[in-house]
Amino acid sequence: MPKVVSPANIAAALTERWSPRIIAELDDAYVKVACLEGVFGWHAHQDEDELFFVLRGNLRIELEEGVIELGEGDLYVVPKGVRHNPVAEQQCLVMLVERKSTLHTGDVVNERTRSLAEQLRPV
Structure with a gap:
């Protein structure tokens, strides 16, 4: 039987900020959630x-x-190659869809960078 997941509930259970977790796979993409x-x-x-x-x-x-402003239920796709800076003034739960090859911190490696193994950890 296929597994049903609740992205909002999984994201709400996360205690780390900016540390995405993979909740599903879709062809060559991961579906992730983050707080x-x-x-x-x-x-x-x-x-x-x-x-x-x-x-x-x-x-x-x-x-x-x-600047792009997103509220609950809003979706935006950042095109490849576009420099961007996500900002959440208060706690924000998001779902992300990224190719499996995507490094979530892009061309920058810093303290927020999480390996694929870290993103696959259970919540």
Whole structure:
């Protein structure tokens, strides 16, 4: 029997900020959830798009050419190669869809960078 998951419930159970967890696979992509709060940092994914879907709260995605404001139920795809900086003034739960090859911190490696093994950990 297929497994049914609740992205919002799984994201709400996360205690670490900016540490995505993989909850499903779709062809060559992972579906991830994360609990966000604060400023992530500028980065880009040179070869992959990145889909953000806000489950709860508000998310601002700063782009070099402007700002995207997302509320609960809103979705935005950051095109490949576009530098962006996600910001959550208060706790925000998101679902992400990224190719399996996507490094979640893009072209930047820092304290927020999580390995694939870390993202696959159970909640």
